[in-house]
């Protein structure tokens with residue numbers, strides 16, 4: 001990409017959101033400036049519906065890598081900028097095509113968009129005026145107007161023309177934190193970090209809540225969750241993590257003699273505590289990594305019995321997503337390698353041999369009423385440790401390409 005001197009960032013769905021648009025664009029621009037801090041020579045300019053990043057000599061590939069993960073950016077266009085003059089546009093087009101691999105089978109076409117209506121040549125004429133010198137310079141090229149391998153695009157505006165041939169898909173979604181706050185129940189597993197990232201991508205500010213059962217679960221298990229939160233913070237800047245002591249409540253459940261209801265009871269207690277923390281932090285929903293049918297506690301019947309423990313909406317971004325796809329996303333966003341570390345989760349230690357897939361709500365409520373849960377829940381909330389986790393290095397772990405197919 002040696003001829004590329006700037007990137008155009010096109011913003012996605014926010015264009016649908018009329019009056020919030022300028023606020024959304026400002027949020028994306030702040031996010032862009034934050035991820036570009038390690039690249040001081042790059043310069044950002046905001047315009048209606050898009051942003052321009054002048055590379056200033058910074059590596060184009062490195063800039064694309066970090067910008068691809070900024071929520072709200074739909075795609076990135078590496079461009080060569082010239083004056084809106086025919087000879088300059090032709091020279092840039094010839095240079096840009098020269099960067100491509102060309103053989104006898106390579107097809108191309110020119111597409112011109114004339115935003116500046118005073119430019120002296122029509123779009124139709126421009127296709128020929130630019131196409132002919134390119135064909136003369138690269139005689140192996142063949143024109144194909146339907147499905148060309150290379151589409152050389154020229155956008156002519158008042159004051160500048162942009163020449164490009166590549167559109168790089170970015171993460172899309174809504175600007176970070178633009179759709180309110182929700183609390184993510186973050187285990188050390190594969191699913192909940194993915195659910196958290198997907199929620200952030202839809203513009204939610206996410207605070208994490210982790211239930212920890214020391215000494216049944218080790219310090220390493222907690223560190224793993226801190227590390228997972230740090231990866232999420234790579235996308236959001238800073239993420240709060242609430243670590244809830246869960247040992248007392250779990251131990252109480254083991255005395256009930258209702259082994260097969262253990263998971264349902266634990267999940268309901270988690271939701272109650274998470275709801276209290278959400279109220280304190282002004283979170284409007286809970287997020288889990290549940291996926292329909294994945295385990296006994298994720299049947300429709302179990303989910304039904306579990307979610308009655310809270311009045312807050314429960315968001316389950318992965319509810320209809322299969323495990324393979326979840327794993328693929330976890331790898332792409334940089335959480336997978338941490339999630340598969342062997343440190344135990346508080347619940348797995350208490351999983352009975354045959355957990356019920358169809359829990360009876362009446363029995364559950366009876367068991368709960370015997371236990372006097374409320375003071376235990378109060379204590380757990382009071383003793384919760386709150387950590388503020390910052391990204392180690394912005395987006396360092398998310399170095400692989402975002403997969404277009406998910407969006």
Ligand SMILES: Nc1ncnc2c1ncn2[C@@H]1O[C@H](COP(=O)(O)OP(=O)(O)OP(=O)(O)O)[C@@H](O)[C@H]1O
Nearest residue numbers: 185186187189190191192209210211288289290346
């Ligand atoms: N120790 C925990 N702390 C916080 N949330 C938890 C904890 N354990 C489970 N959860 C929440 O409950 C959901 C279901 O957990 P479960 O272990 O049944 O399923 P899972 O599909 O293995 O999820 P994960 O891969 O996220 O652990 C998790 O996705 C998470 O949101």
